[in-house]
Amino acid sequence: MKTAKVTVVPYNPAWRSDFEKIKKELENALCGLIVGIEHIGSTSVEGLAAKPCIDIDVIIENYSVFDNVVEKLKEIGYIHEGDLGIKGREAFKYSDKPYLQNHHLYVCPKNSEELHRHIVFRDFLRSNPDAVKKYGSVKQTAAQLFPDDIDKYIQYKSPCIEELYGACGLK
Numbered sequence: 001m002k003t004a005k006v007t008v009v010p011y012n013p014a015w016r017s018d019f020e021k022i023k024k025e026l027e028n029a030l031c032g033l034i035v036g037i038e039h040i041g042s043t044s045v046e047g048l049a050a051k052p053c054i055d056i057d058v059i060i061e062n063y064s065v066f067d068n069v070v071e072k073l074k075e076i077g078y079i080h081e082g083d084l085g086i087k088g089r090e091a092f093k094y095s096d097k098p099y100l101q102n103h104h105l106y107v108c109p110k111n112s113e114e115l116h117r118h119i120v121f122r123d124f125l126r127s128n129p130d131a132v133k134k135y136g137s138v139k140q141t142a143a144q145l146f147p148d149d150i151d152k153y154i155q156y157k158s159p160c161i162e163e164l165y166g167a168c169g170l171k
Contacts, residue, residue: 006153008049008143011136015043018101019054025100026058029076033069035059035110040118042139045125049136051143054103057089057118062109066090069107078105088112117170124168131164 019039026037041055042048060069070080078092089112092105108115125132135157142156165171 006143006147006150007051008139009052010049011045011047012043012052013046015050015052015054015101018103019044019056022054022056022100022103025076026056026073026105029072030058030069033060033065033072035061038115038119038122040122041104042135044122045132047129047136048125048132049140052102054101055118056103056105057115058105058107059110059115060107062111066107073105073107086114089114120168120170121165124164128167131167135160135164 016039023037023039027034036059038044038057038059039054040057041053042050043052043054058069060066073080073092077096078094081091081093083089084091088108090107092107094105106114108118125135138157138160142153145156146152162171
């Protein structure tokens with residue numbers, strides 16, 4: 001589903017508890033099948049402006065449990081969408097969860113390169129206030145320039161992301 005309107009807002013401390021609510025629902029459904037659940041993306045970094053959507057990685061040991069995870073997630077309203085072109089990250093959509101903050105849900109095996117990238121980038125930003133300020137500013141500018149075009153928003157912020165990836169060893 002395409003983003004209708006690109007909105008970037010200042011960091012909201014409630015995102016931490018919003019994540020915890022989603023995590024609790026997921027843990028209850030996936031008990032015994034997963035290694036962990038990580039809050040990733042811009043909403044996981046204190047002080048970083050973000051689109052108000054929580055990004056979540058559910059971590060599995062390996063794909064041997066994946067079919068069971070898909071079934072358990074289906075029972076609580078999530079539908080598997082495939083990897084959407086990104087190896088090592090399976091996306092899920094949902095509807096009818098008005099009691100939870102808008103979120104993106106992914107399932108990754110613990111040895112996934114995509115999971116590694118998410119965690120390294122998040123942890124780098126969490127420990128680098130200057131990078132947070134720079135990246136947040138670029139995101140806000142991108143949203144102002146391209147409020148109706150998520151692809152151009154992403155394209156505008158890509159050079160900044162690439163620079164930050166280099167700074168944290170992801171290049």
